[in-house]
Structures are given as C-alpha cells and as structure tokens.
Amino acid sequence: MDLAPPRGTQDLLPPLGGRMRALYDRAAELARRYGYRYVETPGFEHTELFSATSGRTSDIVTKEMYTFEDRGGRRLTLRPEGTAPVVRAYLQRMHDLPSPFKAYSLTRMYRYGRPQSGRYREHRQFGIEVVGAGEPGADVEAIVVGDALLRSLGLERYEIQVNSIGDEVCRPAYREELLAFLRANRDRMGDEHRDRFEDNPLRVLDCKDDACRALAAEAPRITERLCAPCREHFEAVLAGLEEEGLKAVVTPTLVRGLDYYTRTAFEFVSHALASRTQAQATLFGGGRYDGLAEALGGPHVPGVGFGMGLERVLLAVEDEGLVPPEEPGLVAFVVGLGEAGRAKSRDLLRLLRAGGVPADAAFGERPLKAQLRMADRAGARYAAIVGEEEAASGTVALRRLADGVQETVPEATVVDRLRAGDA
C-alpha cells in the first residue's frame, strides 16, 4: 500500500493545517464584514454545467476536468471552478434570495494537469460572487475585498491588474479586427502558436512567447474599442478603485480563459512568487460575467466575482518572509499525579473546557515527565499540575512552559486566570 496521497494532492498536517484553517477563518470574517454570506455547492456537477459555460476551447474543458460516469450513467465532473455552480444555484432559487446576492465560499477545486509549485490537482479557493449586480461598484468591491485579505496577511509585493474585455456588443467586432491583424502577421508567430489563435484570438494577447508579446504590443487594443456603455463602466471602475486608494494597472493584454467573462477582468499578481520560481504568480483572478446566466438558459443576470488560490497565498506569505496565520493553540495542558491528583485534574480539565479555555490532558496514567513532554509537544502555554500535594491543599501548580516560571495558586482561581490569559 502506497501511503502517499494521490498525485497533485496534499495532506495538510500541522503546522500547514492550522495555517489553512486560520486563513479560512480570516477570509470568512472579512467576507461577512462586507455583507457576504456563506454558500456551498456540490463537489461535483453535471459535466454540461462546465462545458456549456467555460467555452469549448478553454483549457478547463479540453484537458483539465475530472469527469466520470456514475453508476446511474450520469456524466459528472469534479468542480474545476466556482462561479458557474453558484450562478446555477442562484438561478434555481433566485426568488428566495436577496438581490444582489452576495456569496462567499471556501472550498476545493479540481483540475487535472502536471502539478508544480503553487499548482495542484486539488486546491483550495476563497471565492466571492455578487450575483444580480451590474453596477461598477460591485466590481470595485470585489477587488477591495480581495485586496483587504492580502493586506491583512501583511502582503505588499503584488500588483493589481485590470482590463475591460468588452461585451456582446463590442467584443465581436474587436475579435474580428484582432483576427485580421493576427492573420496578416501570421508569419511572425512561433510555430506552436500559429494554429491556435483562430479558435481564441484573445489568447495571443497574454501569451508569454516573445514573438507573441511583440505582436500583442502592436495589436489593436480592446480598451480603445469599447462601446460607450462598456467604456463608461470601465471608467467608473477605475474611478472607484482610486477612491478606495487602490493602485490598479490597466493591462490591455489581460484576458480571461473562460468565455462567460464580460467587461472587467482583473488579476492580482505577486512579485514575490515571480521572483522565486517564475512560476504561477497570480494570487487571484476574477471578473464580470454578465453572459453566464443566459448561457445556463436563465434570464439576463449580471455578476462579478473572483477565485483566490489559498495555497498560493500561503506561498506568497512565505516568500515575503511574513509570519503565516496560525490557528490558536492550547492554553493549558493539565497534568495529574497519583489517585487524588488525577481525579482533581479531570475536574479541572472539565472546568477549563467549559469555561472556554482550550485545554487537554493525557488519557491514562503517565509519569510527570511524560505528561510535561506531552504539554510541550502540544504547544500549550501552561502546564496545570495537580499532584497529591496540590490535591490535598486545594491548589494547582501553574507552570509557564516558555520560561519554566512556576507558581502555586488556589484551584478556584485557575480558570479565571487562564481565561484572562495573564496567569
């Protein structure tokens, strides 16, 4: 039996598990503060949900989906992205939900591909969606929430890139213009890229190949060909970001891999990650998807949101030399010695826990030394020792493990002292 987890997945054991948990908590707290409510959608969906919305030429659909047939013959796919499921759920229940519907989620995504630093087959995302809001203020808020989370972790070395990729009115014309430009310059592209642009010309814009970049620099710019409503929307988003004090870099080559995106597209790119590995530097990306609801057969419902890769956020925290978030640890490890001491230690353990003080103890009878070692390993701040002497005198020996300072206190005061954190 191979004990290693499947390729591209990982076990989050301490201390990684505590960091992820702390990150979840912080993201949830922040999202709630901005008026978002927690949602979950199934871990798998009908394959059609993704194939119909992500676009037939997208990488997700063509090579990254974990698709299987269940025993009833249904075609199902492990969720590769979070927006389409939330919008599906919204459309089914929209009459019961507020408008706009502001949702946040913390969940795992699955994409097949070669794993590498900051990229896994199973990864975790913090996502928010504002469904039913077409106003530029919604785009701005999404960016503000993501930025606030990164900043609360101490991250600074990243850049906010924004673009508008137009809508169903102006994008088709731009697409044709770009296509014509690319065809005219076909011989200047690398062999591998030459045949790809016919399917999705916008992709050439964010290709990293030198030849493509040179072409992209000369290519017609979408930002100069937006229809009036799209241009007004984009300008309002930029003004809103400025009002929020956020520096955003307009990046005309920023496009989105999924078909349903319209207008605003944004990405937060880490300089720290790029400097270490040249690898995946996008901390999170998102945008507006006014065409998604209709692609699902629903009415016109605008929306905007993002997905943030949490493993990548933790990598960036590490690379900027910051202290990662931590799950709060044990405050007290209760040590019991002898018949009477162990009986009293069990009472103390119950009282501490009931009083909201994170506390633990050994299950069976063990020597003092072993119990203190357990306390140390568990990361407890204090050992609360109840031996025969303490049991007889109604006291507890409180030992601060960091420096070994120990003091004998009345047992009735222990819970309050540890709860106050100043024992």
Place this chain on the structure above:
RNA sequence: GUGGCCGUAGCUCAAUCGGUUAGAGCACCAGGUUGUGGUCCUGGGGGUUGGGGGUUCAAGUCCCCUCGGUCACCCCA
C-alpha cells in the same frame, strides 16, 4: 498534455572505478533523574536504496519501463 532534472531511514544527506554486513546528523523511543518538559550524557528501534524488468561473477551505482517529486511550456488559482 509536451520537455528537462531528480528519487538512499520520518527529514537533510553520504557511500571511491560497479565490489564484502548501505552510514551520519536531526527526529523518535528508553535510561541517566520514583514531582518537572524544552538543554546535556548513554543506549536503542528504524531501509524491498520509489516499484518492475534487464546487463553483470557482482547493481544504491549502468540500461529500459513505470510511479512519484521538481522545474519549464500550455494555462491558470
């Protein structure tokens, strides 16, 4: 999905030209110390050298396949 590099103890690594019983540090466990952890001393457990096949008198070492890791590409989180 394509390509490069790499797989030796839980971790980081060593092992001469292919040569005898694969070693060390850290970690872990026990004892030194029957009421004091984290320090120190002593001892101990721990390996199908990722897996399979091949070449050879002999393979951790060379060859092939496979699995995994890593990096780049594609693309994304």
